[in-house]
Amino acid sequence: MSSPLLEVRDLRIYYYTLTGIVRAVDGVSFWMAEGEVLGIAGESGCGKSTLGYGLLGLVPPPGRIVSGSIVLDRTDVTKLRPPELRKVRWAKVSMIFQGAMNALNPVYTVGHQLAEPLVLHRGLSVKEALEVATDMIKKVGLTPDVLRRYPHELSGGMKQRVMIAMALLLKPRLVIADEPTTALDVVIQAQIMNLFKELRKIERNAMILITHDLSLIAEIADRTSVMYAGKIVEIGSSDEVFGNPLHPYTQGLLRSIPRLREKEKITWIPGVPPDLRMPPPGCRFHPRCPYARDVCRSEEPPEIEVEKGHTLSCWLYARR
Amino acid sequence: MYPKLIVEEAYKYFPLRRSLVEILTFRRHRYVRAVDGVSFAVNEGEIYCLAGESGCGKTTTGRLVVRLIDFTAGRALYMPRKEVLSEIPPEYLVDGKYVNLASRLPRYVDKLLRRDVQIIFQDPYGSLNPRMRIYDILKEPLDIHGMGSTEDERRETVFRALEEVKLTPPEEFAERYPHMLSGGQRQRVAVARALILNPSLVVADEPVSMLDVSIRAEILQLMLDLKATRNLTYVFITHDLAVAAYICNNIAVMYLGKIVEKGPIDVVINNPQHPYARALIAAVPEPDPRNRFKIRELPISGEVPSAAHIPPGCRFHPRCPYAMDICKTEEPPEIEVEKGHTLSCWLYARR
Numbered sequence: 038m039s040s041p042l043l044e045v046r047d048l049r050i051y052y053y054t055l056t057g058i059v060r061a062v063d064g065v066s067f068w069m070a071e072g073e074v075l076g077i078a079g080e081s082g083c084g085k086s087t088l089g090y091g092l093l094g095l096v097p098p099p100g101r102i103v104s105g106s107i108v109l110d111r112t113d114v115t116k117l118r119p120p121e122l123r124k125v126r127w128a129k130v131s132m133i134f135q136g137a138m139n140a141l142n143p144v145y146t147v148g149h150q151l152a153e154p155l156v157l158h159r160g161l162s163v164k165e166a167l168e169v170a171t172d173m174i175k176k177v178g179l180t181p182d183v184l185r186r187y188p189h190e191l192s193g194g195m196k197q198r199v200m201i202a203m204a205l206l207l208k209p210r211l212v213i214a215d216e217p218t219t220a221l222d223v224v225i226q227a228q229i230m231n232l233f234k235e236l237r238k239i240e241r242n243a244m245i246l247i248t249h250d251l252s253l254i255a256e257i258a259d260r261t262s263v264m265y266a267g268k269i270v271e272i273g274s275s276d277e278v279f280g281n282p283l284h285p286y287t288q289g290l291l292r293s294i295p296r297l298r299e300k301e302k303i304t305w306i307p308g309v310p311p312d313l314r315m316p317p318p319g320c321r322f323h324p325r326c327p328y329a330r331d332v333c334r335s336e337e338p339p340e341i342e343v344e345k346g347h348t349l350s351c352w353l354y355a356r357r
Numbered sequence: 358m359y360p361k362l363i364v365e366e367a368y369k370y371f372p373l374r375r376s377l378v379e380i381l382t383f384r385r386h387r388y389v390r391a392v393d394g395v396s397f398a399v400n401e402g403e404i405y406c407l408a409g410e411s412g413c414g415k416t417t418t419g420r421l422v423v424r425l426i427d428f429t430a431g432r433a434l435y436m437p438r439k440e441v442l443s444e445i446p447p448e449y450l451v452d453g454k455y456v457n458l459a460s461r462l463p464r465y466v467d468k469l470l471r472r473d474v475q476i477i478f479q480d481p482y483g484s485l486n487p488r489m490r491i492y493d494i495l496k497e498p499l500d501i502h503g504m505g506s507t508e509d510e511r512r513e514t515v516f517r518a519l520e521e522v523k524l525t526p527p528e529e530f531a532e533r534y535p536h537m538l539s540g541g542q543r544q545r546v547a548v549a550r551a552l553i554l555n556p557s558l559v560v561a562d563e564p565v566s567m568l569d570v571s572i573r574a575e576i577l578q579l580m581l582d583l584k585a586t587r588n589l590t591y592v593f594i595t596h597d598l599a600v601a602a603y604i605c606n607n608i609a610v611m612y613l614g615k616i617v618e619k620g621p622i623d624v625v626i627n628n629p630q631h632p633y634a635r636a637l638i639a640a641v642p643e644p645d646p647r648n649r650f651k652i653r654e655l656p657i658s659g660e661v662p663s664a665a666h667i668p669p670g671c672r673f674h675p676r677c678p679y680a681m682d683i684c685k686t687e688e689p690p691e692i693e694v695e696k697g698h699t700l701s702c703w704l705y706a707r708r
């Protein structure tokens with residue numbers, strides 16, 4: 038196999054707050070192949086966004102990357118200085134942020150905002166930049182007149198399309214989309230998901246889709262990972278994770294989703310996720326896990342590859 | 358059997374604030390037509406769902422039913438629980454068993470109704486006063502309505518309510534403040550507060566939307582259990598059709614202040630007819646990775662216009678792939694396509 042596009046090893050990102058250290062990402066490892074779509078699912082506060090920011094080297098204070106490596110296209114992002122990092126950020130990896138629609142600058146036209154990075158980072162003339170921007174705006178399903186408009190003149194769905202155009206503009210190898218549709222209505226959400234599906238065929242960039250909604254991940258991701266309390270507890274092909282979920286947390290999550298056309302009884306996971314300032318010892322899921330046993334309460338479960346490419350951390354699957 | 362609630366042609370217009378220029382030039386008041394002629398009937402003991410995208414008027418309809426706001430026009434006949442009904446003088450009754458929620462009622466009748474019709478709000482963070490202990494939050498409605506003859510009795514009622522929503526031991530939870538509870542626990546307090554006056558109709562406005570998926574089922578199950586033990590009827594407001602499919606008996610799909618299609622939940626979910634309802638249902642994502650290779654069929658274009666600028670004719674026509682000339686000028690009538698399944702669309706009108 039050729040070297041992966043992205044390899045994250047034992048990444049730890051902590052927030053140093055007055056009330057304690059929030060271990061938002063606490064030993065996360067995974068890799069991604071070129072052109073692949075990886076979904077990252079998990080409940081509110083489990084560290085999804087922090088992980089996304091971390092991959093861009095953009096952790097907001099009081100947070101910082103404590104240890105681990107993020108090798109993107111053979112460069113360790115954690116070792117770069119800010120100016121080098123800025124280059125990587127536009128050309129190799131870009132992000133569509135949670136609630137991004139409000140990230141557009143209200144005083145510039147959409148065209149200005151799209152052309153600027155092309156001029157700055159690619160050295161294009163303004164005319165060339167506008168041509169590229171026009172091309173991209175069409176690809177995301179908008180008409181070129183949008184380039185002359187200001188953000189407040191656009192609807193939520195249109196703004197999100199502009200954000201997607203912006204993220205794809207410099208043809209990054211990896212796009213990180215953090216809850217890209219959460220603020221949108223379901224019809225617009227479905228249109229944006231359609232757009233992502235079409236764009237991946239044309240642009241062939243890899244994508245990380247971060248969302249609390251497992252259904253959206255199933256809509257597009259080749260592989261799915263499930264985060265709980267700062268850790269990835271299960272990762273595998275989407276067919277495996279949805280069809281044969283093995284970690285008790287993944288199983289619980291999937292059983293809690295009502296289906297549109299099935300009357301199967303849904304269940305819930307008792308309790309709440311832990312406070313990441315003082316996560317429980319052993320397996321972090323043990324206070325909510327129906328299968329917890331003594332070892333779970335004291336020792337962290339190892340990572341086990343149950344099948345090629347399907348990995349999880351749970352004592353139930355450890356052969357000892 | 359008589360329905361528990363019959364909403365007939367309900368309207369709620371909110372005036373838009375005029376600019377100074379508009380006032381000086383005597384420009385007419387403009388309105389947000391939040392609820393624009395809505396009719397539906399809720400049977401006793403059922404869960405009736407109001408569904409639709411944000412801004413379509415679900416919450417406003419719910420707030421009309423619980424009398425938090427006044428009707429601009431229309432009527433809502435409500436059949437209170439027997440004990441409440443017997444306290445209402447006959448001159449305020451319609452057909453001897455209904456009260457018109459849209460009419461002017463004397464204070465004491467109003468108070469009786471406020472007890473019998475309760476609401477659960479969407480936001481478990483904003484809907485509880487952060488400075489009050491859970492005990493006081495639950496006791497407040499008892500004080501307002503003069504329930505219970507002694508402090509001990511009220512205390513017992515509060516503890517029983519906490520036990521009913523599984524916040525045990527009640528003595529411990531009673532002493533806490535809202536910020537000391539998780540989102541799910543707060544929503545259980547909201548359920549307890551809505552039920553403490555023993556209502557018979559509960560409007561639940563997106564009661565699980567703000568909660569993590571893994572704990573939603575617990576609140577839904579709690580609501581189902583309480584419905585059974587307390588003989589409740591719910592108007593359940595949600596934008597999540599999968600949740601609606603799971604919990605409701607009947608559904609009304611709203612678009613820009615109007616119901617476009619309504620009927621038994623299975624019929625509407627499996628066989629939607631109105632072009633908007635069809636698109637809405639086709640857009641629901643499902644946790645099935647086989648969908649990865651499917652582009653969803655969503656023939657509709659554009660986005661929902663503002664409720665201050667509702668298009669003439671069929672309000673859905675600018676986005677509808679089937680729009681005809683008549684759709685642009687005349688509102689479609691409501692048509693019953695099969696028993697209990699109605700929709701408003703010119704495609705189905707025999708003319």
Ligand SMILES: Nc1ncnc2c1ncn2[C@@H]1O[C@H](COP(=O)(O)OP(=O)(O)OP(=O)(O)O)[C@@H](O)[C@H]1O
Binds near residue numbers: 054081085097098
């Ligand atoms: N700037 C910050 N300062 C301190 N703690 C933070 C900060 N940002 C996030 N956290 C904490 O880090 C943890 C992970 O947060 P993060 O935003 O990554 O979660 P998330 O999985 O993206 O959640 P959501 O689904 O709600 O977006 C949480 O406990 C959160 O409270």
Ligand SMILES: Nc1ncnc2c1ncn2[C@@H]1O[C@H](COP(=O)(O)OP(=O)(O)O)[C@@H](O)[C@H]1O
Binds near residue numbers: 414
């Ligand atoms: N108090 C109010 N004043 C003015 N407009 C309002 C008010 N409440 C709701 N609206 C408007 O009425 C429409 C319907 O709102 P709402 O009933 O909250 O919809 P939903 O609950 O379906 O999201 C929206 O356009 C909203 O902005």
Ligand code: SF4
Binds near residue numbers: 285320324326328330
């Ligand atoms: S390690 Fe133990 S507590 Fe953790 S998920 Fe597995 S069985 Fe449950």
Ligand code: SF4
Binds near residue numbers: 673
């Ligand atoms: S009445 Fe006309 S515009 Fe409205 S939904 Fe039916 S076909 Fe479409």
Ligand SMILES: [Mg+2]
Binds near residue numbers: 085086215
């Ligand atoms: Mg987040």
Ligand SMILES: [Mg+2]
Binds near residue numbers: 412415416417
């Ligand atoms: Mg609402």
